[in-house]
Amino acid sequence: MRSKPILLAAACAALVAGTLSSPAVAAPKAEPALAHQPSAVLAPGTFTHPGVGVSRQQLDFVRAKVQAGAQPWTNAFNQAKNSAYGSLSRTAKPRAVVECGSYSNPNNGCTDEREDAIAAYTNALVWYITRDDRYAQKAIQLMDAWSATIRDHTNSNAPLQTAWAASSWPKAAEIIKHVYGNWPNAGRFGTMLRNVYLPEIINGSNSNGNWELSMTEAIQGIGVFLDDKAVYDKAISLFRVRTPAFVYLESDGALPRTKPSQNLNTREKIVAYWQGQGTFVTGLTQETCRDFVHTGYGISAISHVMETSYIQGENLYPEFGERLRQALGFQSKWERNLEPVPSWLCKGTLKRGLGPITEVGYNGLHTRLGIAMANTQALTESRRPSGSNNLFVAWETLTHAENPS
Numbered sequence: 001m002r003s004k005p006i007l008l009a010a011a012c013a014a015l016v017a018g019t020l021s022s023p024a025v026a027a028p029k030a031e032p033a034l035a036h037q038p039s040a041v042l043a044p045g046t047f048t049h050p051g052v053g054v055s056r057q058q059l060d061f062v063r064a065k066v067q068a069g070a071q072p073w074t075n076a077f078n079q080a081k082n083s084a085y086g087s088l089s090r091t092a093k094p095r096a097v098v099e100c101g102s103y104s105n106p107n108n109g110c111t112d113e114r115e116d117a118i119a120a121y122t123n124a125l126v127w128y129i130t131r132d133d134r135y136a137q138k139a140i141q142l143m144d145a146w147s148a149t150i151r152d153h154t155n156s157n158a159p160l161q162t163a164w165a166a167s168s169w170p171k172a173a174e175i176i177k178h179v180y181g182n183w184p185n186a187g188r189f190g191t192m193l194r195n196v197y198l199p200e201i202i203n204g205s206n207s208n209g210n211w212e213l214s215m216t217e218a219i220q221g222i223g224v225f226l227d228d229k230a231v232y233d234k235a236i237s238l239f240r241v242r243t244p245a246f247v248y249l250e251s252d253g254a255l256p257r258t259k260p261s262q263n264l265n266t267r268e269k270i271v272a273y274w275q276g277q278g279t280f281v282t283g284l285t286q287e288t289c290r291d292f293v294h295t296g297y298g299i300s301a302i303s304h305v306m307e308t309s310y311i312q313g314e315n316l317y318p319e320f321g322e323r324l325r326q327a328l329g330f331q332s333k334w335e336r337n338l339e340p341v342p343s344w345l346c347k348g349t350l351k352r353g354l355g356p357i358t359e360v361g362y363n364g365l366h367t368r369l370g371i372a373m374a375n376t377q378a379l380t381e382s383r384r385p386s387g388s389n390n391l392f393v394a395w396e397t398l399t400h401a402e403n404p405s
Contacts, residue, residue, distance in 0.1 A: 042229070042232075042233050042236070042314070043223070043229035043230075043232040043233050043236075043312075043314075044312045044313050044314060047224050047227050047232075047312060048311055048312055048313065049174055049177070049178035049224075050174035050175045050178045050179060051174060051224050051308065051311045051312055052170045052171050052174045052220075052221040052224050052225065052308050052311075053171045053221070053304060053307060053308055053311075053360075053399070054171070054307075054311075054399045054400075055311045055405060056179070057405035058399060058400070058403050058405045059125075059128050059129075059175075059399075060405075061403050061404070061405050062077075062129065062398060062399060062403065063128060063129045066129050067129075072384045072385050072397055072401050073397075073398060073401065075384075075385050076384070076385035076386075076395060076397040076398035076401070077126075077129060077398055079385050079387060079395070079398075080122050080125060080126065080394070080395045080398055081122075081126050083122065083387070083388070084115075084119075085115065085118050085119040085121075085122035085123075085388065085394070086119070086122045086123060086126055086135075087119075088134055088135070088138055090116075090119055090138065090142070092116050092141065092142045092145035092146065093109070093112035093116065094109075094112075094113075094116070094145045094146045094148070094149035094150060095108065095109035095112070095113070095149065095150065096149055096150060096151045096152070097109075097150075097151060097152050097153070097154055098110060098113050098150065098152075098153050098154070098158075098161060099153075099154045099155045099158075100153065100154075100155050100156075100157040100158060100160075100161040101155045101156050101157055102156050102157055103157075104157065104161075106155065110157070110161050111390075113146070113150075113161070113165045114161070114164050114165050114168070114390065114391055114392070115390065116142050116145075116146060117142075117146075117164075117165045117166075117167075117168035117169045117172070118168050118388055118390070118392075118394050119138075119139075119142055120139045120142040120143050120168070120169065120172035120173075121139075121168050121169075121171045121172040121175075121394060122394060122395065123135040123136070123138040123139035123142070123172070124136065124139045124171070124172040124175040124176050124180075125175070125395060125398065125399070127139065127175070127176075127180060128175055128179060133180075136176060136180040136182075139172050139175075139176050140176060140183055140185075142172075143169065143172060143173060143176070143185075143189050144185045144188075144189070146169075146192065147185060147188045147189040147191070147192040148185075148188070150192060150196055151196060152196065153196075153200055158200055159200050159201055159205055159211065159215060160211050160214065160215075162197050162200040162201050162215075162218070163200075163201050163211070163214040163215040163217070163218040163392075164214060164218075164391045164392040165197070165218075165392075166193065166197040166198075166201065166218035166219075166221065166222060167214060167217045167218045167221060167301075167304070167392040168392055168394070169189075169193065169197075169221075170193070170218075170221035170222055170224065170225040171221065173186070173189055173190075173225050174224070174225060177225075190225060190226055193222045193225060193226065194222070194226060194228075197218065197222065198219070198222055198231065201215040201218055201219055202219060202231075202234060204216070204238045204242070206259070206261060206262050208286065208287055208290070208294065209242060209245065209246035209285070209286045209287060209298050210287060210294050210295070210297035210298040210301070212238060212242045212259075213239075213242055213243070213246060213297070213298045213301035213302055213305075214297060214298075214301045214392065215238070216235050216238045216239045216242065216301060216305055217235075217301040217304045217305050217308075217392075219231060219232075219234055219235035219238070220232060220235035220236070220239075220305055220308055220309075221308065223235055224308065224312065232312075235305065236305075236309070236314075239302075239305050239316075239320075241259050241260075242259060243302055243320055243323060244257040244323065245257050245258050245259045245286065246285055246286050246287075246298050246302070246327075247283070247284075247285050247286075247299075247302070247323040247324070247326065247327045248280050248281070248282065248283070248284045248285070249282050249322065249323060249326060250281070250282045252280075254280075255267060255270050255280065256270060256274065256280055256286070258270065273286065274286050274289065275287065275288070275289035275290045275346070276289060276347070277289045277345075277346060279344045279345070281330075282326050282330070283326035283327055283329055283330025283331070284330060285298060285299070285327055285330075285331070286298075288330075288331065288346065288350075289345075289346035289347075289350075290351075291351035291353065292331060292334075292335060292350065292351060292352050292353050292354045292355075293351070293353045293354070293355060295331055295354070296331070296353075296354040296355040296357040296389075297355075297357075297391070297392075299324070299327050299328060299331065299357055299358075299361065300355070300357035300360070300392075300393050302320070302323070302324055302327070302361070303324060303357070303360040303361035303364065304360060306320060306321070306324065306361070306364060307360050307364060307400075310364065317364065317365070317369065321364075321365060321369070324361050324364075324365065325361075325365050325371060325373065328358055328361050328362065328365075328373065328376045329373055329375050329376055331354055332354070332358065332373075332375040332376040332378070332379040332380075333375040334350055334352070335352050335354045335379055336375060336378065336379055337352065354379075355389045355393065356383065356386030356387055356388065356389055356393055356396060356397075357389070357393055357396075358376055358379060358380045358383075358386075359380060359386055359396035359397055359399075359400045359401060360396055360400050361376075362376050362377065362380050363400040363401065363402065363403055367402055367403065367404055368404065384397045384401065385397035385398065385401075
């Protein structure tokens, strides 16, 4: 495997320094529950398990709903269980080296790895709800096959591929290790996450924002599974810089905030990085004018990091909830395609396709905090049950629809 040093302390220090040296900005005009309150959120003293993406309390809520035949959870459960990801006849397709070029060309194990990871998570969820041990054993079989085989990721999309797969693996592993329990190779799986996945993503990315946000989600999940506070803290330090540089709020000023290491030090550079968009309005993201698919990846990862942090007792909603709310609302409005796109927005043309990514953020903001989100609500409810994007998002109507825990 290639040498990819993990410089946690230095990298964290640099990120914190970059954040603190940024120009001060006024607080967003937010609803009281989302007033901007920066705080030094660090890893919890003791990690909560299962605690990546979904908690035991949330899973118990879902299990009770499915057992009662309630909707939309029962349809969502059947969708997951009856999918290819929930198949008990699935055979893992591990590779020692997964090679992924841009847009997965070449695709040597890329789809197999991502989908086996989603399948492991799907089987873990089905086991939790049904307590049918065959599903837990299938999840273990998939995770064991990869932990016994994979050694590296290569080619230009290696960091993103690693992030996507490593966003799903810990979700499955947390449920199996900490609830099912009978997993002799759990330690080997943890070693895989630390030695194969983490080095590829730990230092973040200066590419489009969805890359680093997905990497942040994966780093955080790995940190929780490994009970590693330094890894968890690195994820949050990356998140704190990238999220304000991905979602624009009017209170940021005339131009969006930036990640210092990208040297976006002129308006011209910033506009180019924001896909040629020169008019900045609240809720716009760095990739809105690229397409809604990649925009959705970034918004999803933001919501996932905030959700896992919430489960771990470290609430990021006061600090970042307004950005998430506005990003969801803006994209949901235009995804619904109810009016012509104005000429100032992406030159009058939007490439829609947001994907099944709104449930987690909508639940956190609307169900828990009681915030009205008309466009996000309409879009979310119209697309239930949401399935999988076949990359790193799966079954979020099942896990997060109207889930108060």
